[in-house]
């Protein structure tokens with residue numbers, strides 16, 4: 001018989017498994033499928049191969065017992081539609097988590113979003129972010145506002161694509177559309193970057209005419225944006241990543257939780273960008289700052305940081321994942337994570 005392809009299968013009852021091997025029983029020479037559960041404790045199972053590949057009947061419909069889905073877990077992650085947001089929770093979407101180094105497999109430039117019940121709020125727009133978001137199942141038409149920390153390419157290079165994709169999704173036969181007359185607020189620290197981008201877009205097909213508006217906003221310190229419908233606010237804090245006054249860290253208050261997004265920053269900015277009573281989640285860049293320094297600063301200054309997610313990761317972290325994990329394990333007492341592209345986190 002033909003052997004089934006190794007990869008991820010969905011059992012007809014809904015769970016996902018990975019077919020690891022086809023093995024032969026040493027006593028009977030019967031062929032067996034060896035497969036691993038992609039949920040719970042990830043148990044490894046064996047059953048006759050003929051059973052693995054057979055069809056079953058359910059509610060009068062004949063289905064394969066195991067349906068091939070994709071090659072591996074990372075593809076599965078992209079394919080699975082996102083579940084409903086549980087009540088009282090927010091979902092973080094990480095599209096790109098890499099720093100502005102040369103292209104690196106599996107790591108795109110910085111881009112993430114906060115999903116609330118009534119909208120999606122987007123932060124930084126590195127390359128590829130909107131494509132990734134769409135593939136991951138995020139509805140780009142739920143975006144209400146976009147915040148850029150500073151105008152370096154690894155934070156703004158995908159903004160044109162993001163706006164362009166939003167428009168594309170409002171067109172054609174599958175159009176759901178932002179409400180006509182709807183609006184996307186775009187906060188960009190450097191006006192000429194936004195203007196240049198709009199110039200570029202205006203020369204694209206249909207002259208980038210939209211049935212909704214984009215509203216440009218400068219970034220200034222203090223309360224920048226508020227969406228009462230979502231109990232959502234963004235505050236900007238000027239940092240010293242750039243000599244000129246154009247780089248910001250963002251403090252995000254979302255449904256009673258506080259997230260600090262460092263943007264790109266100098267280590268000396270850390271006390272300034274961290275609120276006095278700390279945060280539920282610190283998304284801290286490591287492109288310019290060492291994980292050990294960050295952990296020690298949090299500890300020595302008794303910053304109340306409940307979760308530390310490393311972001312904007314470059315060679316320092318990516319070339320030594322194990323070493324970085326060891327540093328975090330030994331020096332940070334809360335939950336920590338080295339963020340990866342195409343992942344989500346609910347809390």
Ligand SMILES: [Zn+2]
Pocket residue numbers: 099100152154155264287312
């Ligand atoms: Zn950067």
